[in-house]
Amino acid sequence: MTLVFSNILVPHDGTEISDAALTKAYQIAKVFGSNLTLLFVIEDRSVLLDQLNPFVKEETQIERTENQIVNILRKGAEAMLKDKIVKAKITDIKVITEVAVDSSVSRRILEFAKEKKVDIIIMGARKLEGFERFKALGSVARKVSERAKCPVMLIH
Numbered sequence: 001m002t003l004v005f006s007n008i009l010v011p012h013d014g015t016e017i018s019d020a021a022l023t024k025a026y027q028i029a030k031v032f033g034s035n036l037t038l039l040f041v042i043e044d045r046s047v048l049l050d051q052l053n054p055f056v057k058e059e060t061q062i063e064r065t066e067n068q069i070v071n072i073l074r075k076g077a078e079a080m081l082k083d084k085i086v087k088a089k090i091t092d093i094k095v096i097t098e099v100a101v102d103s104s105v106s107r108r109i110l111e112f113a114k115e116k117k118v119d120i121i122i123m124g125a126r127k128l129e130g131f132e133r134f135k136a137l138g139s140v141a142r143k144v145s146e147r148a149k150c151p152v153m154l155i156h
Helices: 016-034 047-055 057-089 105-115 132-138 140-148
Strands: 007-011 035-043 096-101 121-125 152-155
Touching: 007 016, 007 105, 016 057, 016 121, 016 152, 035 057, 035 105, 057 096, 057 132, 096 105, 105 121, 105 140, 121 140, 140 152
Parallel strands: 007 035, 007 121, 035 096, 121 152
Antiparallel strands: none
């Protein structure tokens, strides 16, 4: 069985470890002539907005505020992803940037991978030591690596 990675997904959260994953994905993409997709997921948390309820007279104000926050985050994420492409000097392959909003980052990554028929997910994962390893049980990288239907490469 020969592996061909024509569609590579790199979930990117703006961290250095995600930059390392992007570098590795680019190296692999050049070998296979792959398309590369960078995905940033805005975690939709309405907890803070729920705390505004006692102070806001109209529900539409909360919705407008939430939409404004998401739009600010979306624009920032789009600019950050484009900047990452420039800094990685990626010019010779097709790169797509996507920004999504979901209450679960790992679920959105998995759904995106399935929808776009991704061949491999390459993502950063913090290397935890000592008691911190137990905290990793809920990490995005771990959930994605355990539940993905395609291969997942974790970069430390």
